[in-house]
Amino acid sequence: MAEITTILRQVYLQYGEPMFANTPVLKNLIQDLSLDESDTNLLIRAIDCGVAIQVMDNVPAPNNSTQIDIIVNHLVSNLMWSEDKAIQAVEYFTYAKFGDRSTSEASSNITIEEFPEHLLLAEEGDVVVQYNVGNCYEQGLTSNPYKAFHWYLRAAEQGYVLAQFIVAQCYEHGKGIEQNKLKAFHWYSTAAEEGYVDAQRMIGPCYEHGIGVEKNLTEAFNRYLQLALNYYLLAAQQGYAKAQYKVGCYYSNAKADKKSLTKIIKPSKKSDTPSSPPTKKITPNYTEALHWYMQAASQGNEDAQKVIDSICAKGF
Template sequence: MKLTYAEIRDWTEEETRKRLTSSETEVAQIMKVAAQAGVTEAQALYGQILLDGKGVVQDQTEALRWFSEAAKAGHAMAMNMVGRCCEHGWGTQVNKSLAAQWYEAAAKRDLDWGMYNLATLYCLGEGVTMNREEAFRLFSQAAELGHAKSVNMLGGFYEDGWVVEQDMAMAASLYYKAAQRGDFRGEFNHARMLIDAGQIDEAAVWLRKLHASATSAFLQKVAGWLSQRQDPALLQLAGELG
């Protein structure tokens, strides 16, 4: 029998928890029914399910449609995801200027990911005029909300002397904070600082954490970087990560 939203609403908390931890296919069906019933959170979640292809056939166009529905209702993460679709051409043409507008809308609703994504565009000058001062401000706002990737980006500003005076101690501190919060680029940058300080064994601990968090492409880049080092322990790590 076809699942209805009335049935979903009648579930007990225990039944709901059980259903939402079942198969990806069942979770996708539940979210679809709730999304079709106009539940904003479900619309945003179903959009992500369609984008990822979890429990359903991947459909970027439909994902964007559901993100857009939730965004119209003021859902900040859905706004951010419409921006992502526009930036990367998921279900639509690439339009980085429009992506920036959606990220800004999400950022104004205090969404850390909206701040981070908009700041990244300002850093690159894509869809907006390059503005590192504005990027720094947005990364700082997101970092205050606990956004690990933004903390790592601030480390880069202090390391390279963008907008602020170069401060390697501050950069190292920020990279460590990002690493502690699980950002894989933060883990690498923290390890890089440790290597420069001669703390190879401690750096190796952080580099091995990358297996659990980093993308395969990033692991390959790290392996290539390590292979250029002279220390035998780092050369061994290059082999492990590559």
């Protein structure tokens, strides 16, 4: 199980939830991993039964027994799964989404007697231990959001991308530190530059709504388009549906000019700063809009499908 869960977690960290929402691509990936036949068959069956999608959409935390039980009960009662296989399948994809109960389980395994030793390692600069100590303070041995933030920040400042993302969330929501949208944007950008998909998803909305950065719809457009194209180029039909829908929305009203679109191919780190680049004059491009609406709709995005239905109803 350890090998499978580790691989699934790596896939999630690299590609995010869109991979797990795209049944054909995910099945092809599983089949290419050369796992034991029994494990491959279990994962393929689970994917076909919608387990991956249900976990990604409905399980908010690894210890949320209510939602996990709903999925397991559905497999057993309606799809003729054995209970042990149903639990195993759900655990695989829960692990993929949250990590090994990832750091939370590691931190909860630190006893009170062991904690001083881990704290010493954290003081000496071990970034993984710093992250785990932060997790201990957040949800492990004792709850102290301020100390949790302190250790997450220590790890983030040393380049630990998971900590960078959590620090951004702390600043955005005021967890353990005074709310600061500018610093939230900074840490989201830092993690995004390291390739952390969950952070990359945050940059477009930040520019769109002016969260920690000057509102700039052109830059938001570029970020949504970059997300969509990155996923699309990774594999056929593997796009982040929400980003594709957003691109369709922006193309319906405006198209970034050639100069601004070069950022899609060669993004500049300097663009992730609190002062956003100047807005370009842009014009509509309905062909591109329809293309991206169709890409999003093909992955089940309901908003995109409504737009397409509306277009068809008008006879276009």
